[in-house]
Amino acid sequence: MTPRVLSIAGTDPSGGAGIQADLKTIGAFGGYGMAVVTALVAQNTEGVRSVHVPPPAFLAEQLDAVSDDVVIDAVKLGMLHSTPLIDIVVAWLERVRPPVVVLDPVMVATSGDRLLDAAAEAAIRRLCARVDLVTPNLPELAVLAGQPEATTWAAAVDQAQALAAATDTVVLLKGGHLAGATSADAVVTAEAVRPVEGRRVITTTTHGTGCSLSSAMATLRASGFSWFDALGHAKEWLTGAIEHGAALEVGRGNGPIDHFHHLREHVPHLRADVGSPTWTGRAWDDSAPVRDRVDACEFVRRLGDGTLEPERFAWYLAQDAVYLGEYAELLARAAALAGAPEEQAFWARGSVAAQEEEMRLHRAWVAGMPAAAPATRAYLDHLHAAHRHGYEVLIAALLPCSWLYADLGRRLVAQDRPAHPYGAWLRTYADPAFLDAAETARSIVDRVAEAASSDGRNAMTAAFAASMRHELAFFEAP
Numbered sequence: 001m002t003p004r005v006l007s008i009a010g011t012d013p014s015g016g017a018g019i020q021a022d023l024k025t026i027g028a029f030g031g032y033g034m035a036v037v038t039a040l041v042a043q044n045t046e047g048v049r050s051v052h053v054p055p056p057a058f059l060a061e062q063l064d065a066v067s068d069d070v071v072i073d074a075v076k077l078g079m080l081h082s083t084p085l086i087d088i089v090v091a092w093l094e095r096v097r098p099p100v101v102v103l104d105p106v107m108v109a110t111s112g113d114r115l116l117d118a119a120a121e122a123a124i125r126r127l128c129a130r131v132d133l134v135t136p137n138l139p140e141l142a143v144l145a146g147q148p149e150a151t152t153w154a155a156a157v158d159q160a161q162a163l164a165a166a167t168d169t170v171v172l173l174k175g176g177h178l179a180g181a182t183s184a185d186a187v188v189t190a191e192a193v194r195p196v197e198g199r200r201v202i203t204t205t206t207h208g209t210g211c212s213l214s215s216a217m218a219t220l221r222a223s224g225f226s227w228f229d230a231l232g233h234a235k236e237w238l239t240g241a242i243e244h245g246a247a248l249e250v251g252r253g254n255g256p257i258d259h260f261h262h263l264r265e266h267v268p269h270l271r272a273d274v275g276s277p278t279w280t281g282r283a284w285d286d287s288a289p290v291r292d293r294v295d296a297c298e299f300v301r302r303l304g305d306g307t308l309e310p311e312r313f314a315w316y317l318a319q320d321a322v323y324l325g326e327y328a329e330l331l332a333r334a335a336a337l338a339g340a341p342e343e344q345a346f347w348a349r350g351s352v353a354a355q356e357e358e359m360r361l362h363r364a365w366v367a368g369m370p371a372a373a374p375a376t377r378a379y380l381d382h383l384h385a386a387h388r389h390g391y392e393v394l395i396a397a398l399l400p401c402s403w404l405y406a407d408l409g410r411r412l413v414a415q416d417r418p419a420h421p422y423g424a425w426l427r428t429y430a431d432p433a434f435l436d437a438a439e440t441a442r443s444i445v446d447r448v449a450e451a452a453s454s455d456g457r458n459a460m461t462a463a464f465a466a467s468m469r470h471e472l473a474f475f476e477a478p
């Protein structure tokens with residue numbers, strides 16, 4: 001049976017949060033989505049501009065129009081704005097008694113704008129006792145539990161258990177607002193806590209995650225899953241949707257997630273690898289598990305959020321300088337081996353740029369030249385070995401360095417803010433010229449891979465994958 005799921009929430013004309021996110025999510029999980037609008041919100045990925053609330057009686061008319069005609073299998077409640085609207089929804093729930101009701105107690109948007117009257121917080125607290133699942137983020141949980149916002153997982157679990165006990169309902173505790181390599185959530189009742197782990201994606205595309213998660217839970221529960229199993233499925237999908245969000249290129253602020261990322265794999269002309277069935281595209285996709293580990297590693301996360309200890313950063317930069325010195329030398333060798341003049345020129349320019357960067361690092365950050373650490377030595381030895389295999393393998397082995405830094409730089413720089421201790425360094429790698437160079441390197445490697453023998457291509461693939469593993473080890477070393 002296709003579950004018929006009704007979202008009662010506010011709007012987001014930019015499509016990432018609110019009712020628009022709910023309908024996409026319900027569809028993504030195979031439900032039939034319906035929507036009753038509580039408030040019209042003029043917002044986009046950058047924030048909320050204004051809110052228009054139609055008369056409460058009109059909300060009642062919308063609700064009745066749906067329930068007089070359609071059997072409702074699950075309801076998801078989002079932005080309810082103020083007490084008069086909450087009262088209407090409560091009266092309607094009492095009358096219609098939908099079998100599954102999930103409440104996302106929306107109070108404040110990711111951008112910091114209020115979406116619920118402060119005076120309505122008590123009404124939301126009372127509503128918690130009338131629904132089957134409540135999905136607060138940490139600030140909302142604090143309001144509902146009447147405590148300061150939790151800063152540790154243990155404190156958040158305590159608050160969620162207190163809320164579950166006080167309201168006799170199930171709480172989906174969301175850990176998105178905590179720092180750490182993972183972003184765990186948990187199904188919490190007064191008796192038990194069942195966590196579901198998830199990796200934390202380094203990204204700013206998190207607009208609408210809470211709306212989407214609660215809609216996924218409502219749809220999965222109406223399809224027969226337990227809350228815990230529903231969370232397992234929802235979380236896996238959500239992490240993928242967050243990861244694919246940046247590629248949508250929607251908006252300048254906190255962009256939306258890609259609700260249909262999993263379906264694109266099944267639609268031939270939308271598959272990421274079709275349309276660009278390139279060698280580098282495949283090598284990049286194959287390296288996803290290693291790149292996920294780079295994103296999750298403590299050093300990279302703390303470099304991004306600025307909490308990395310200065311001594312560790314200095315140690316890393318010194319190793320980077322050691323690396324760049326020999327990397328420049330290997331780029332010069334690629335220039336010497338290249339057949340086409342434009343390829344010779346490109347690698348030669350890269351060699352000069354790497355050398356200049358090495359010197360800049362020394363001037364700005366690194367005092368003396370240290371010895372190569374084991375991870376640095378192993379990476380460089382691998383590149384030298386690649387050079388002995390010839391041009392094809394050498395440039396395949398050199399590519400991950402520029403490509404990974406360009407990719408990581410673009411995402412990490414989003415966390416740059418005034419007084420970020422490593423902002424200047426992050427910006428180097430998000431520089432459009434650096435991104436361009438990585439793109440050119442990629443197109444050269446593709447051209448060479450196309451002309452290579454199948455054995456040659458295999459050796460290139462192995463060299464690229466090994467470099468990616470060395471990149472990970474390099475980030476894990478400090």
Ligand SMILES: Nc1ncnc2c1ncn2[C@@H]1O[C@H](COP(=O)(O)OP(=O)(O)O)[C@@H](O)[C@H]1O
Nearest residue numbers: 137174175176177183184185199200201209210
């Ligand atoms: N950067 C991230 N990487 C992976 N999952 C995330 C990330 N940020 C949030 N999430 C997940 O998105 C969901 C919503 O989380 P949260 O940010 O806590 O709530 P809200 O969107 O309501 O503020 C949770 O499942 C959380 O674990």
Ligand SMILES: Cc1ncc(COP(=O)(O)O)c(N)n1
Nearest residue numbers: 010011017018208209210211
């Ligand atoms: C209408 C509406 N409802 C909810 C949110 C919260 O979004 P998020 O899921 O990012 O917390 C929003 N921005 N707009």
